[in-house]
Amino acid sequence: MAKENLPDSMRFIMKWEGGLVDDPDDRGGRTNKGVTQKVYDSWRSRSGQPARDVKQIGDEEVQAIYEGNYWTPAGCDLLRRGLDLAQFDTAVNMGTGRAVRILQEAVGAGVDGQFGPSTKSACDACDLGTALIRYTQIREGLYKRFAQAPGQAKFLKGWMNRLNDLRREVGLPGFERGPEEPDFGDTSYIARIPDLPKGSQLERWD
Structure with a gap:
């Protein structure tokens, strides 16, 4: 339950975030090491640096962006431990706003997209195993929903392989074994899902 868990969590994320991707069907857009061009442009602008191609992103920049844009805001x-990794991985792949709403749904908190004291209390009080099962079920339902959109079906296998590897990593029963190398399914990478617009409700997932 602390920042010291970030390095181990980053290792899991980097297992699934590949190199440069520029697929017109990937709604996240041009991406390198899991960082989209849009996110990189915004981060460099806030840091007082000129824009440049995300292909040139450095490892220190990757670390700073993941911590500042996903780990802390989510x-x-x-x-x-366990719930922090699920939340982090979801924030990276599906956006921090959606990740907070999934978390709130999973632990029985009010779903408003704001990680406040009531959400923290619900997370502290929940049964961890039950919450992780619920959390990953919601995420699975969303993936299956998103795969129905035009051009997105090819990403479902990779999304599910990543989710099942997360289930293994956090110790959910039935997922004790998994491949050593990531299986991206029918593509060569895991597609990014744009975050929910501010104030939007979580999509129906069941």
Whole structure:
């Protein structure tokens, strides 16, 4: 439940975030090491640096972006081990706003997309195993929903392989074994899903 869990969590994320991707069907857009061009442009602008191609992103920049854009905003440093990784991985792949809403749904908190004291209390009080099962079920339902959109079906196998590897990593029963190398399914990478617009409700997932 602290920042010291970030390095191990980053190792899991980097297992699934490949190199440069520029697929017109990937709604995340041009991406390198899991960082989209849009996110990289915004981060460099806030840092007072000129824009440049995300292909040139450095490892220190990757670390800073993941911590500042996903780990901290999604409340990962406030969560128990296991739930913090699930939240972090979801924030990276599906956006921090959607990740907070999934977390709130999973632990029985009010779903408003804001990680406040009531959400923290619900996370602290929940049964961790039950919450992780619920969390990953919601995420699976969303992947299956998104795969129905035009051009997105080819990403479903990779999305599910990543999710099942997460289930293995956090110790859910039935997922004790998994491949050593990531299986991206029918593509060579895991597609990024744009975050929910601010104030939007979580999509129906069941």
